[in-house]
Amino acid sequence: xxxxxxxxxxxxxxxxxxxxxxxxxxxxxxxxxxxxxxxxxxxxxxxxxxxxxxxxxxxxxxxxxxxxxxxxxxxxxxxxxxxxxxxxxxxxxxxxxxxxxxxxxxxxxxxxxxxxxxxxxxxxxxxxxxxxxxxxxxxxxxxxxxxxxxxxxxxxxxxxxxxxxxxxxxxxxxxxxxxxxxxxxxxxxxxxxxxxxxxxxxxxxxxxxxxxxxxxxxxxxxxxxxxxxxxxxxxxxxxxxxxxxxxxxxxxxxxxxxxxxxxxxxxxxxxxxxxxxxxxxxxxxxxxxxxxxxxxxxxxxxxxxxxxxxxxxxxxxxxxxxxxxxxxxxxxxxxxxxxxxxxxxxxxxxxxxxxxxxxxxxxxxxxxxxxxxxxxxxxxxxxxxxxxxxxxxxxxxxxxxxxxxxxxxxxxxxxxxxxxxxxxxxxxxxx
Amino acid sequence: xxxxxxxxxxxxxxxxxxxxxxxxxxxxxxxxxxxxxxxxxxxxxxxxxxxxxxxxxxxxxxxxxxxxxxxxxxxxxxxxxxxxxxxxxxxxxxxxxxxxxxxxxxxxxxxxxxxxxxxxxxxxxxxxxxxxxxxxxxxxxxxxxxxxxxxxxxxxxxxxxxxxxxxxxxxxxxxxxxxxxxxxxxxxxxxxxxxxxxxxxxxxxxxxxxxxxxxxxxxxxxxxxxxxxxxxxxxxxxxxxxxxxxxxxxxxxxxxxxxxxxxxxxxxxxxxxxxxxxxxxxxxxxxxxxxxxxxxxxxxxxxxxxxxxx
Numbered sequence: 001x002x003x004x005x006x007x008x009x010x011x012x013x014x015x016x017x018x019x020x021x022x023x024x025x026x027x028x029x030x031x032x033x034x035x036x037x038x039x040x041x042x043x044x045x046x047x048x049x050x051x052x053x054x055x056x057x058x059x060x061x062x063x064x065x066x067x068x069x070x071x072x073x074x075x076x077x078x079x080x081x082x083x084x085x086x087x088x089x090x091x092x093x094x095x096x097x098x099x100x101x102x103x104x105x106x107x108x109x110x111x112x113x114x115x116x117x118x119x120x121x122x123x124x125x126x127x128x129x130x131x132x133x134x135x136x137x138x139x140x141x142x143x144x145x146x147x148x149x150x151x152x153x154x155x156x157x158x159x160x161x162x163x164x165x166x167x168x169x170x171x172x173x174x175x176x177x178x179x180x181x182x183x184x185x186x187x188x189x190x191x192x193x194x195x196x197x198x199x200x201x202x203x204x205x206x207x208x209x210x211x212x213x214x215x216x217x218x219x220x221x222x223x224x225x226x227x228x229x230x231x232x233x234x235x236x237x238x239x240x241x242x243x244x245x246x247x248x249x250x251x252x253x254x255x256x257x258x259x260x261x262x263x264x265x266x267x268x269x270x271x272x273x274x275x276x277x278x279x280x281x282x283x284x285x286x287x288x289x290x291x292x293x294x295x296x297x298x299x300x301x302x303x304x305x306x307x308x309x310x311x312x313x314x315x316x317x318x319x320x321x322x323x324x325x326x327x328x329x330x331x332x333x334x335x336x337x338x339x340x341x342x343x344x345x346x347x348x349x350x351x352x353x354x355x356x357x358x359x360x361x362x363x364x365x366x367x368x369x370x371x372x373x374x375x376x377x378x379x380x381x382x383x384x385x386x387x388x389x390x391x392x393x394x395x396x397x398x399x400x401x402x403x404x405x406x407x408x409x410x411x412x413x414x415x416x417x418x419x420x421x422x423x424x425x426x427x428x429x430x431x
Numbered sequence: 432x433x434x435x436x437x438x439x440x441x442x443x444x445x446x447x448x449x450x451x452x453x454x455x456x457x458x459x460x461x462x463x464x465x466x467x468x469x470x471x472x473x474x475x476x477x478x479x480x481x482x483x484x485x486x487x488x489x490x491x492x493x494x495x496x497x498x499x500x501x502x503x504x505x506x507x508x509x510x511x512x513x514x515x516x517x518x519x520x521x522x523x524x525x526x527x528x529x530x531x532x533x534x535x536x537x538x539x540x541x542x543x544x545x546x547x548x549x550x551x552x553x554x555x556x557x558x559x560x561x562x563x564x565x566x567x568x569x570x571x572x573x574x575x576x577x578x579x580x581x582x583x584x585x586x587x588x589x590x591x592x593x594x595x596x597x598x599x600x601x602x603x604x605x606x607x608x609x610x611x612x613x614x615x616x617x618x619x620x621x622x623x624x625x626x627x628x629x630x631x632x633x634x635x636x637x638x639x640x641x642x643x644x645x646x647x648x649x650x651x652x653x654x655x656x657x658x659x660x661x662x663x664x665x666x667x668x669x670x671x672x673x674x675x676x677x678x679x680x681x682x683x684x685x686x687x688x689x690x691x692x693x694x695x696x697x698x699x700x701x702x703x704x705x706x707x708x709x710x711x712x713x714x715x716x717x718x719x720x721x722x723x724x725x726x727x728x729x730x731x732x733x734x735x736x737x738x739x740x741x
Contacts, residue, residue: 197625198441200540200561200600270541314519316539318560 001026003416004036008046008377012053012367013350022051024373027416032367046377049410052350053366054086054117054374056357057327058147058176058254059230059302062088062119065106066095071307071394073107074114076327079305079393081412081420083328084376087118088305089361091151092129099124099135101143108144116419117412118374120361122176125150125164131157134164141171146362149176149230152277152322154212156182161216165225174360176228177216179237180277184208189318191264191279199268201317204279206234213237217244220251228360229253231304233278235288242297252360254300255289257330258399261337262286266399272313272320274399276306290343293352300360301352303330307395325395328409329386331378333400335407346380373416382408435733436547436554437726439563440604448572448608454725455573455718461497462721471500474731477525479505480536480557486692486716487557487566491534494723500731503530518542519549526552532730535559540597553730561595567691568601569722572609574715575646578687582609588640588682589613590674591650591699592621592661598650598691603631616640617672620661637672641681649674649690649700665698674700679709687711 003024010020010032023031023041057080063071073090080088090107092098098107104121111119123145127133131153140148148168154177155161165175185208190196192203213229217240220227229241232253244251258276263283266274274280292298306323313320326333331353338344358365365371386403388396412420440448461468476495480488488504495502505525518537525533532553535543540560547554558564572582579585587606593599593615606613607630615626616634627633634640641647652668662668679688688700688710696702705712 194625194628197594197623198600198629200559200563200597202561270544311517314517314545316518316537316542316545316560318539318541 001416002038002041004038004041004043005046005051005375005377006043008049008051010051010367011347011350013347013355014366016367017347022367022375024413024416027373029367029369029371029373031369044377044411048379048381050346050378050380052084052376052378053354054376054412054414055084055331055353056361056363056365057085057088057303057305058300058357058360060088060090060305060327061093061307061323062090063307064094064110065103069309069394070312073110073119075392075394076305076307077111077115077117077119079328079391081116081414082392082409084331084378084409084412085117085327086374086376086412086414087120087361087363087365088327089120089122089147091149092122092124093151093153097124097129098122099127099129101139104140104143104145117414121145123148125155125168125175126160129153131155131160134160134167137168137171137173141173145173147174147176147228149178151176151178151230154178154180154182158215158219162219162223165219165223169223169225172226174226174228175220176230178230179209179212179216181208181211184211189275190267191281193264193282195264195268199270201267206236206281206285209234209278210236210240213240217249217251221247221249224250227251231256231259231278231302232289232292232298233259233281233285235285238288238292238297242292242295245297252299253297254302255293255298256302256304257326257333258304258324260286260289260293260301261333262399270317271399272315272317273324273397273401275317275320275322276304276324277322290338293344299352299356301330301334301349302357303327305393307393308397309394310396313397323397324399325391325393325397326400328391328393329398329400329405331409332405332407335380336405340406373413375413376409377411379408379410380406382406384408436543437565437730438544438547438554438556440565440568440601440608441563443608445608448605451569451722451725451729452573452576454729455569455722458724458728459718459721462717462724466497468497469499470728471495471498471731474531475501475503475529476532476534476727477503477505477530478534478557479507479522479525481507481542482536482538482558484536484557486719487536490716490719491557491723494720494727497720498724498727500727503528518546522546522550526550531734532727553734555726555730558597560597561600562597563601564597565601566719566723566726567598568605570715570719571602571648571689571691572605573718573722574689574711577718578711579645582606582611585611585646586644587611587613587646587648588644589615589648589650590637590640591617591672592652592656593617593626593650594621594623595653595656596650602648603629614640614644618662618668621656637678638681641678644682645686647674647679647682647686647688649688649694651691651693652695652699654695669698673698674704676701676703676707679704679707689715692716
């Protein structure tokens with residue numbers, strides 16, 4: 001089957017930004033040229049629209065196996081393609097945990113059968129994510145694992161963390177770390193600051209992130225491990241990463257649309273959809289994250305898509321689940337808040353959401369002849385109102401609900417197949 | 432006060448506060464008189480407390496009964512909610528028994544706000560987590576007004592475990608709205624500097640904080656805070672942050688001493704100070720019934736005349 005994407009503005013995130021046609025054949029990119037005319041090809045008219053290499057999310061919670069009431073591989077990847085993503089890396093905090101080959105193979109097989117996009121499981125650093133014994137990293141590597149994380153269960157034991165880095169580094173595994181000193185965050189449920197003081201919610205101080213980040217930087221330096229910092233949220237974390245990079249530490253970092261665009265002020269009123277880890281921080285933190293994105297300190301925009309049921313959130317703030325469902329609006333959020341406001345260029349957004357994560361996950365990706373035809377077509381001019389009831393994700397927990405955003409995903413193509421097509425009413429449907 | 436619920440002092444205006452205090456003054460006449468009124472006849476008030484309380488719960492019960500309302504009480508344990516019984520389901524059940532006003536205390540900040548969102552009945556917050564305790568602040572304001580008349584220029588110091596105190600937060604909002612100056616004093620682990628951003632003055636030396644004030648307000652210190660390492664010992668706390676007769680002499684001559692109760696005698700304040708003539712602690716309790724009568728009256732009248740904005 002041949003497919004031609006006609007006359008879109010093609011931005012590859014690596015310097016190419018021109019009107020062009022893209023020819024897809026047998027699931028691969030066959031040509032990118034000013035004008036491609038073929039009689040035997042199906043064509044998509046992308047005039048006035050933008051064509052990007054598919055987004056790649058380094059930080060998704062698909063919840064299956066174990067928490068299928070929150071999300072499944074099917075619904076989560078459906079949400080992903082609705083957001084323009086063609087690959088998601090799913091976090092290991094499932095039940096059972098992704099700490100052995102069987103769970104890895106299970107997820108891959110379900111993704112193969114039911115998934116809408118490519119799924120790359122992330123392995124656990126410790127067995128059961130219990131922070132006690134290191135996982136069987138070599139076996140995980142053999143079934144295709146490229147990155148490890150204990151995500152929401154940071155390794156408090158520094159000796160253990162050093163052993164994880166030392167051992168994992170033999171297999172060139174990326175160490176994705178959720179930086180949080182649990183003793184400092186204590187019973188906190190939101191950012192520690194003026195709003196927490198006003199409304200009487202216990203605060204998570206910014207130091208909780210920075211203390212753990214500083215430790216991990218020191219350990220990465222001494223072990224030579226490849227450290228990737230998940231969801232950076234504070235000003236001083238950005239500075240720590242900036243200095244570590246200057247110091248030659250092998251470190252990369254991601255920030256979420258939530259932390260790049262929203263502040264703690266939204267928590268005033270106790271909307272549990274604003275509850276996430278890391279918590280929404282202050283304007284100064286947001287500004288520092290954007291600055292970090294601009295100067296290369298922050299490498300990746302990752303969603304930390306964390307779907308929960310309505311009941312998980314329909315409780316007092318203190319006991320509501322941490323997490324925001326966001327993969328299907330992530331691009332629009334960042335485009336609206338950052339690109340439309342002139343803070344970063346659209347080319348850079350594509351780089352942070354597609355090209356850089358593909359490299360960290362060792363994927364062959366992007367608009368090169370012969371690569372898998374993974375791409376998304378977006379109408380940047382189209383405005384829509386976020387309605388969580390239209391989410392493909394089971395998680396309706398979004399603080400962006402009701403907001404007007406720009407940049408609507410029109411098509412998502414995975415291996416040359418149209419996996420998502422917007423029918424014009426944000427009633428996203430499978431093709 | 433046009434809202435359906437009383438969730439906090441923070442969202443009230445100065446006019447709201449004065450309306451409530453004026454009404455409470457009228458209610459006090461009933462309270463110290465024959466305690467027989469039919470203002471709330473045909474109305475139903477239900478209290479549901481997810482945290483132990485004797486005085487606040489009883490105070491609401493008395494307030495409802497003195498005004499002729501039907502009254503019910505539910506014993507609730509937080510644990511059953513945590514175990515999966517939905518808070519919203521629980522209170523909607525009460526509402527379906529035709530409650531007009533539901534009075535709630537909850538150990539989690541914002542729980543009454545969540546309930547209010549899902550109920551047509553009016554919700555009165557009788558204390559939520561660390562957030563607010565609006566009826567306590569109102570009775571404190573009423574007591575201060577009775578003793579001092581005007582709030583403008585008045586200096587009030589709140590002493591002790593500020594960060595964990597919903598009483599402190601509600602008083603900070605209320606006193607400032609009415610024009611008083613609020614000082615806060617306590618150990619730094621229980622009083623972060625951030626409170627300055629709420630407009631209060633933060634002190635770590637009680638003698639300086641009490642100097643020249645009109646009102647000294649003690650707070651109950653929860654002794655388990657010591658176990659979590661927030662202060663070293665009961666003894667050190669009372670020595671450096673306790674309210675004593677000597678320290679009361681640093682305040683204005685006619686200063687009053689308040690405390691929301693129950694008191695840990697000789698911890699946050701000495702027995703002598705608590706029993707002294709400047710102590711208005713018992714009058715606060717009586718005024719507590721009056722302000723609760725006032726809120727019930729105002730809310731039920733608004734419900735009747737459909738002046739409520741949901």
